[in-house]
Amino acid sequence: xxxxxxxxxxxxxxxxxxxxxxxxxxxxxxxxxxxxxxxxxxxxxxxxxxxxxxxxxxxxxxxxxxxxxxxxxxxxxxxxxxxxxxxxxxxxxxxxxxxxxxxxxxxxxxxxxxxxxxxxxxxxxxxxxxxxxxxxxxxxxxxxxxxxxxxxxxxxxxxxxxxxxxxxxxxxxxxxxxxxxxxxxxxxxxxxxxxxxxxxxxxxxxxxxxxxxxxxxxxxxxxxxxxxxxxxxxxxxxxxxxxxxxxxxxxxxxxxxxxxxxxxxxxxxxxxxxxxxxxxxxxxxxxxxxxxx
Amino acid sequence: xxxxxxxxxxxxxxxxxxxxxxxxxxxxxxxxxxxxxxxxxxxxxxxxxxxxxxxxxxxxxxxxxxxxxxxxxxxxxxxxxxxxxxxxxxxxxxxxxxxxxxxxxxxxxxxxxxxxxxxxxxxxxxxxxxxxxxxxxxxxxxxxxxxxxxxxxxxxxxxxxxxxxxxxxxxxxxxxxxxxxxxxxxxxxxxxxxxxxxxxxxxxxxxxxxxxxxxxxxxxxxxxxxxxxxxxxxxxxxxxxxxxxxxxxxxxxxxxxxxxxxxxxxxxxxxxxxxxxxxxxxxxxxxxxxxxxxxxxxxxxxxxxxxxxxxxxxxxxxxxxxxxxxxxxxxxxxxxxxxxxxxxxxxxxxxx
Amino acid sequence: xxxxxxxxxxxxxxxxxxxxxxxxxxxxxxxxxxxxxxxxxxxxxxxxxxxxxxxxxxxxxxxxxxxxxxxxxxxxxxxxxxxxxxxxxxxxxxxxxxxxxxxxxxxxxxxxxxxxxxxxxxxxxxxxxxxxxxxxxxxxxxxxxxxxxxxxxxxxxxxxxxxxxxxxxxxxxxxxxxxxxxxxxxxxxxxxxxxxxxxxxxxxxxxxxxxxxxxxxxxxxxxxxxxxxxxxxxxxxxxxxxxxxxxxxxxxxxxxxxxxxxxxxxxxxxxxxxxxxxxxxxxxxxxxxxxxxxxxxxxxxxxxxxxxxxxxxxxxxxxxxxxxxxxx
Numbered sequence: 001x002x003x004x005x006x007x008x009x010x011x012x013x014x015x016x017x018x019x020x021x022x023x024x025x026x027x028x029x030x031x032x033x034x035x036x037x038x039x040x041x042x043x044x045x046x047x048x049x050x051x052x053x054x055x056x057x058x059x060x061x062x063x064x065x066x067x068x069x070x071x072x073x074x075x076x077x078x079x080x081x082x083x084x085x086x087x088x089x090x091x092x093x094x095x096x097x098x099x100x101x102x103x104x105x106x107x108x109x110x111x112x113x114x115x116x117x118x119x120x121x122x123x124x125x126x127x128x129x130x131x132x133x134x135x136x137x138x139x140x141x142x143x144x145x146x147x148x149x150x151x152x153x154x155x156x157x158x159x160x161x162x163x164x165x166x167x168x169x170x171x172x173x174x175x176x177x178x179x180x181x182x183x184x185x186x187x188x189x190x191x192x193x194x195x196x197x198x199x200x201x202x203x204x205x206x207x208x209x210x211x212x213x214x215x216x217x218x219x220x221x222x223x224x225x226x227x228x229x230x231x232x233x234x235x236x237x238x239x240x241x242x243x244x245x246x247x248x249x250x251x252x253x254x255x256x257x258x259x260x261x262x263x264x265x266x267x268x269x270x271x272x273x274x275x276x277x278x279x280x281x282x283x284x285x286x287x288x289x290x291x292x293x
Numbered sequence: 294x295x296x297x298x299x300x301x302x303x304x305x306x307x308x309x310x311x312x313x314x315x316x317x318x319x320x321x322x323x324x325x326x327x328x329x330x331x332x333x334x335x336x337x338x339x340x341x342x343x344x345x346x347x348x349x350x351x352x353x354x355x356x357x358x359x360x361x362x363x364x365x366x367x368x369x370x371x372x373x374x375x376x377x378x379x380x381x382x383x384x385x386x387x388x389x390x391x392x393x394x395x396x397x398x399x400x401x402x403x404x405x406x407x408x409x410x411x412x413x414x415x416x417x418x419x420x421x422x423x424x425x426x427x428x429x430x431x432x433x434x435x436x437x438x439x440x441x442x443x444x445x446x447x448x449x450x451x452x453x454x455x456x457x458x459x460x461x462x463x464x465x466x467x468x469x470x471x472x473x474x475x476x477x478x479x480x481x482x483x484x485x486x487x488x489x490x491x492x493x494x495x496x497x498x499x500x501x502x503x504x505x506x507x508x509x510x511x512x513x514x515x516x517x518x519x520x521x522x523x524x525x526x527x528x529x530x531x532x533x534x535x536x537x538x539x540x541x542x543x544x545x546x547x548x549x550x551x552x553x554x555x556x557x558x559x560x561x562x563x564x565x566x567x568x569x570x571x572x573x574x575x576x577x578x579x580x581x582x583x584x585x586x587x588x589x590x591x592x593x594x595x596x597x598x599x600x601x602x603x604x605x606x607x608x609x610x611x612x613x614x615x616x617x618x619x620x621x622x623x624x625x626x627x628x629x630x631x632x633x634x635x636x637x638x639x640x641x642x643x644x645x
Numbered sequence: 646x647x648x649x650x651x652x653x654x655x656x657x658x659x660x661x662x663x664x665x666x667x668x669x670x671x672x673x674x675x676x677x678x679x680x681x682x683x684x685x686x687x688x689x690x691x692x693x694x695x696x697x698x699x700x701x702x703x704x705x706x707x708x709x710x711x712x713x714x715x716x717x718x719x720x721x722x723x724x725x726x727x728x729x730x731x732x733x734x735x736x737x738x739x740x741x742x743x744x745x746x747x748x749x750x751x752x753x754x755x756x757x758x759x760x761x762x763x764x765x766x767x768x769x770x771x772x773x774x775x776x777x778x779x780x781x782x783x784x785x786x787x788x789x790x791x792x793x794x795x796x797x798x799x800x801x802x803x804x805x806x807x808x809x810x811x812x813x814x815x816x817x818x819x820x821x822x823x824x825x826x827x828x829x830x831x832x833x834x835x836x837x838x839x840x841x842x843x844x845x846x847x848x849x850x851x852x853x854x855x856x857x858x859x860x861x862x863x864x865x866x867x868x869x870x871x872x873x874x875x876x877x878x879x880x881x882x883x884x885x886x887x888x889x890x891x892x893x894x895x896x897x898x899x900x901x902x903x904x905x906x907x908x909x910x911x912x913x914x915x916x917x918x919x920x921x922x923x924x925x926x927x928x929x930x931x932x933x934x935x936x937x938x939x940x941x942x943x944x945x946x947x948x949x950x951x952x953x954x955x956x957x958x959x960x961x962x963x964x965x966x967x968x969x970x971x972x973x
Contacts (some may be wrong), residue, residue: 020973065786080793149917156770173970185751186751186761187746187747187748187752188752188753188754190713190744190746191744191746191753191762191765191812191815192754192765192769193713194711194739194743194744194766194816195739195765195768195769195770196736196739196766196769196770197734197765197769206754209754209756210754210755210756294693296799332938335834335835335836336834374897394887467922467923481924481925483924484924511698511699511861511925512862512863512902512905512906513698513863513901513902513905513921514698514924515905515907516904516905516907516916516921517921519907519916520916538834538835539907540835540906540909541906541907541908541909542916544907544908544909544910544911545907545908545911545914545916546914546916547911564911565912568909568910568911568912569912578836579835579836580909581837581839582835582838582839583835583839583864583909584839584842584864584865584867584868584869585864585866585868585908585909585910586867586868588846588868589867590867591868593839593842593843593868595836595838595839595840595843596836596839599804599806625741631699
């Protein structure tokens, strides 16, 4: 523990995580869901690349004999109308969500932070131009863009990733701009000028590090939103096509069986919900913990 | 002469995430009618807490009065609940704070606000229980009212208008007729502070608590406002409790000065005695810190060390670690405020 | 005190354009005349205090002199070089000219260690190696009375006074010839202020620094400086050796300003004798003639006709007042 000005100890990051869990107990659940989500995605991808199957059954293997069978010890989530094991399909589709959500948010933060902080810091005409551009992009509906790209380039995971990346960054730009306006008036920015720093140097060394926390907290909450929106696109058939598994697509293809085999459309829906809520709750916990300071 | 305000053994604690802070530790003082008492100290000494706690403006979630009483005209304000205290706050006990703009409503003109203050006073005199958000400080979050004032129409009633102008003139605002029609944000800092004084005085308060009223003002404006407060004090028969970090300001306007350190009263004396013969080593240290001369002739002697951590105050006298005249007893036992001759008191073993 | 001039300004002006009305394409421009023709001189080892109240232009003057914002007009000569064009290599300039800011809380990047903050001007302006920089940081910390281990601390672990010491350490790390002090102690408690002022004087002696001290606190200006320049509404209205300006002020504004400064002595109730009316004038449309004339107890008709220039009324004493100049 470090000594602070008063001579008492300052909490380490580990202490702060524990405090967060104590303060907002539900964030523990969120934390585990998120960790499980990310680990599943990573493990499945790695083993996939090595050619080893990690799921109990082959996700695209049909077995008409067990078609539409309900959840059992053999098939934890039951089988779909082609006899494919739903549990395996769910596990196999997690990497998609991990890939999409993290890459969209990652690019959005970077693009948003750079554009927003530049606009906020420099102000004037540059600020106006960048912000009006941001407004235009912000007004584009994700669905329309996704459909346009699906028409132009065809459906698929990467194409949907591109569609979302294109329009996801404006809120980050706005946030970065607001935060950098706050930081820009601080004396240490002036002091940096006296140290010979130019705009870009100040942005990277002083502005961005000081606005990153707010943005990261928002990003944590945002990952869940990305997953939800992506599930919607996948539901519409714009992303991964069958027989490859994807949560949203699994829902749309099995919704006819809502009465006869309800687990088919409901379970993927629950899985999406759990992941989204997990991120949401974790993000809340982080925000509450940081606000308290 | 009966004391207007009599504070006895008053202690206030704040609970924070890193421990309990004793902001006020066994504070006792008396304020007489028609007296200007200055509470002087540096940041963290508790002077603002003292001013706020008298009329119950401490944040309820974190601050607790752990002991003591605050007797105003023999009534213990500490024992009053939040509704009862609102009858005193902004009426008999008026306040002005450092940032006048946060105390005035931005959506009403200055004249309307003063008029409302006058209306409150009249209703009070007739025996109604009144209070409005106007005279409360922005710290308060409660908005319960016992009686609601009629909504002001845009025109101020003529009989009130003259009195409003009188008050504006009283606080030396030139062009009172024009200022009537202005909104607070249109006025300068000095003028808004004077409007605050006008509103506070319109209540004909017995006690005016002023918490750093001139700190945010320019030097010349500060001089005008302080001079005004002193003049009005005698005209309207109000006592003033002036909280300030500025010893020089205290020396200019106060009748009596209390020096605070780390939540305790270090010394209490009339202004002439305090400055000519400071008893407590902190007081003399503070006086030696203030530049009054030139660098080649004067030696500024700073006080060594820093203020103690109020979550973990030292045993014994809180000033002992920094005191050039500390004795053994100072590090083990807490000194108490003891009376000295000339109607003064000091909390220091050098005089016990 | 040598006679080498470190800084001299000649009629420096700084105007900020303000658009009249809402039309962004309107050609009509008005200006905030923040600094309206200021000429001061600072010699080596000397402290010149620029005093005034809010809106007088003293902070803008400091920022203009430091080329934080380009001057609108006039000349700024630093160590013999004309830097007014702004087309100058800042790297060279800031090796010799540094600034300490008013608010210690925002002077340090909260995410950088103290040592890194102090080293920043060294890394940006000097081409020194890492160990040279580390040594310089240690020396700076020592010079301001902080131990070496402070280099590893973060700003939030420091008190206000300690933060200001770090800011001073940073400013002197390049061993500049001029340090601009912008209200260096206004945000500090009295006892801490005394420590910092004493430190600044010690450093001045040790490193032969020149100070441009911006302050609204007369007592601080009186204590710290050799010369005082009193500013009002963008102009310097009085300038001279500190002792003389304080004990024998000539300009009516200076008289009011000095008598407004409370003296910590209850037997000298100077405050209650001050008579000054009115408010600081608008910086966009200053009153015609002498800026102070609407508030001046000695104003005559010619005062509203022409703004008096700063004239030397006696050796080293400059006053900008018709009345004073006529009777000098």
